[in-house]
Amino acid sequence: MASGNKTPARWFNLVCVSEDIVPSGSFEQLAMPHFERLYNFACWLTQDRLEAEDLVQETYAKALKGFSSFQPGTNFRAWIYKILRNTFLTSRTGLKATATVPLDPEGEDEDLPTVSETPESILLQRSDGQVLQQAMEQLPVAYREVLLLCEVEEMSYQEIAAMLAIPIGTVMSRLSRARRALRDGLRLRLQKG
Amino acid sequence: MACESWKAKLDTDLDGELPEEEMRTFDAHVRGCVSCAADALTRIQMKRAIQVAGKRFAPSAEFRKRMQQSIASKPQRSFRLAWILAAASVVLVAAALTTTYMATRSGRDQVSRNRVFSEIADLHVATLASAAPVDVVSTDRHTVKPWFQGRIPFAFNLPELQNTQFSLVGGRMAYLDQTPGAHLIYDVRKHHISVFVFQERALPSWPSSWSAKLPGADENSLAPKNLPFNMETWNQGGLRYFVIGDASSADIDGLAKLLKAAP
Numbered sequence: 293m294a295s296g297n298k299t300p301a302r303w304f305n306l307v308c309v310s311e312d313i314v315p316s317g318s319f320e321q322l323a324m325p326h327f328e329r330l331y332n333f334a335c336w337l338t339q340d341r342l343e344a345e346d347l348v349q350e351t352y353a354k355a356l357k358g359f360s361s362f363q364p365g366t367n368f369r370a371w372i373y374k375i376l377r378n379t380f381l382t383s384r385t386g387l388k389a390t391a392t393v394p395l396d397p398e399g400e401d402e403d404l405p406t407v408s409e410t411p412e413s414i415l416l417q418r419s420d421g422q423v424l425q426q427a428m429e430q431l432p433v434a435y436r437e438v439l440l441l442c443e444v445e446e447m448s449y450q451e452i453a454a455m456l457a458i459p460i461g462t463v464m465s466r467l468s469r470a471r472r473a474l475r476d477g478l479r480l481r482l483q484k485g
Numbered sequence: 486m487a488c489e490s491w492k493a494k495l496d497t498d499l500d501g502e503l504p505e506e507e508m509r510t511f512d513a514h515v516r517g518c519v520s521c522a523a524d525a526l527t528r529i530q531m532k533r534a535i536q537v538a539g540k541r542f543a544p545s546a547e548f549r550k551r552m553q554q555s556i557a558s559k560p561q562r563s564f565r566l567a568w569i570l571a572a573a574s575v576v577l578v579a580a581a582l583t584t585t586y587m588a589t590r591s592g593r594d595q596v597s598r599n600r601v602f603s604e605i606a607d608l609h610v611a612t613l614a615s616a617a618p619v620d621v622v623s624t625d626r627h628t629v630k631p632w633f634q635g636r637i638p639f640a641f642n643l644p645e646l647q648n649t650q651f652s653l654v655g656g657r658m659a660y661l662d663q664t665p666g667a668h669l670i671y672d673v674r675k676h677h678i679s680v681f682v683f684q685e686r687a688l689p690s691w692p693s694s695w696s697a698k699l700p701g702a703d704e705n706s707l708a709p710k711n712l713p714f715n716m717e718t719w720n721q722g723g724l725r726y727f728v729i730g731d732a733s734s735a736d737i738d739g740l741a742k743l744l745k746a747a748p
Contacts (some may be wrong), residue, residue: 310601320556325735327549335542340638345548350558423536442500444539449502469495474535 319359322368323352329445330376336440337380339429347383351376367451374455376438379485427477431435435470442467488521495521499528519661537610540713540731601688606714608659609679609729612668618677619655619670629656629669637665637696641682641724642747651740662688671740676741678730685725717741 305353330351334344355362357374380386407469428436441455442445492516498504498511515521544552574701602663612618621632626643646652652672659668659681666683697718715737716729728741 320553323556324553327552327732328544331544331548332540332542336539340544343545344542348544349552349555352552356556421534421538424534425541428535428538439535439541443535449500464502467500470495 295382319356323355323372324390326369330372333437333440333445334376334380336428336436337377337433338383338385340385343383343385347376348382350379354379367454370447370451370455371440373445377455386433399464423478423481427474427481430477431470431473434466434471438463439470452475488518491518491521492514492524495525495528499525499532513665530579537713537733543713604661605679605681605716605727605729607679608668609714612657612670613677614680618657622655622656624653626653629653632656633658633667637667639682639684640726641667644743644747645671649739649743650736651678651743655690659683664688673730673732673736673740676729676730676732676736678732678737680740680744681727681729683725683727685720685723688725719745721745 316460327348331344331348334347334351335341338344349370355372356377362368364386427484428439438452438456440447441452447455449460449463453463456463491511494503494507494511498508501508503511515525547742574667577582600627621629623629626645630641630643633656643653645717650673653675654670654672656667656669659666661681663681664683664687666681666687669680671678697716714729714731715734716727718725718727719741720726726741726744728744
């Protein structure tokens with residue numbers, strides 16, 4: 293599997309860039325550049341700004357406490373995102389979110405054919421970002437997080453696999469299902485008008 | 486390979502995760518296949534829409550400050566605290582005298598700046614969404630800069646980008662408050678960054694000495710609440726520069742430094 297940041301120049305000029313290997317530095321120097329994005333990710337996970345603040349605060353407290361275990365020169369971003377995610381999963385909201393939304397069985401997913409209808413194009417024609425945000429909000433948390441890590445955080449499959457502690461094949465199948473679920477959600481919303 | 490097989494791998498390809506050899510084969514196929522090209526373009530647009538929609542939440546300046554204080558190393562914190570206490574008594578007197586005057590003025594200035602930031606962000610987004618984002622396409626600053634001769638009523642310098650991670654894509658005209666200016670587009674690791682240059686005097690209610698990095702701890706309140714980009718602005722030689730993009734603040738700052746040091 294090719295790493296995102298090793299990709300050669302392409303015709304579409306839109307690929308995953310996920311380099312975040314940092315040298316060394318104080319915890320503050322390493323952690324604060326990720327603050328905005330961690331908060332954004334926390335908001336998407338919790339769907340509540342106050343809870344997201346608590347989650348980010350707890351994440352930073354845990355990361356600071358365990359900073360001695362972080363190896364300089366390794367991927368700090370993946371490390372701190374993993375702490376945030378694990379903290380979320382053990383929170384009341386996280387337990388509720390993962391317990392109540394069953395996912396399809398995962399594994400090596402079959403290659404999914406493209407759907408002939410394209411709710412994306414309808415949405416893009418309407419330029420309705422709010423509908424897209426609502427559709428993203430409605431995704432099960434496991435789909436929402438993998439989609440955000442790939443599209444917004446621009447992490448490589450390898451980074452996502454390490455962070456979620458799942459095989460790369462599962463990352464791919466989960467992403468595929470997340471995108472399909474998003475398309476279905478959009479289609480539903482667009483049909484409702 | 487049949488189109489259906491390619492389309493099943495389209496998302497993986499657009500994520501940049503196909504092996505290089507397969508990517509090259511796929512690129513060649515897409516160039517010659519209208520159906521796959523259309524499908525790919527729709528998905529690229531969708532990816533971009535998710536990227537924009539996904540960057541939805543921004544922390545408050547107050548929360549950022551609280552976090553920064555909570556993780557700041559202790560010696561640094563006590564030094565900062567001592568400094569703040571020493572300076573506070575002096576500042577307090579001066580602040581009391583100027584508060585009344587400044588409150589009125591800064592409120593007006595802030596509204597004006599917010600409007601300009603929003604317009605700059607709109608110009609950036611609208612350009613990237615355009616089918617032809619640049620009018621002069623060149624990575625050579627000696628081609629792009631002369632293109633503006635006779636089109637804008639001022640001249641500006643562009644930096645040498647050799648041995649940097651930035652590359653020049655091209656330029657186009659931009660208008661802000663009916664004033665013509667230059668709009669340059671740079672790439673850094675697949676992110677597009679816009680650089681706008683306008684005459685300072687053409688921008689109303691804009692303090693000429695003012696510069697800022699947005700979003701930032703101190704200046705956050707000056708920015709529109711939901712500005713989803715990093716932005717830096719400064720005045721140099723009577724020209725107002727804006728650097729904006731979804732690249733990291735370090736990248737925005739890096740390009741700004743190059744522009745400031747341009748010969």
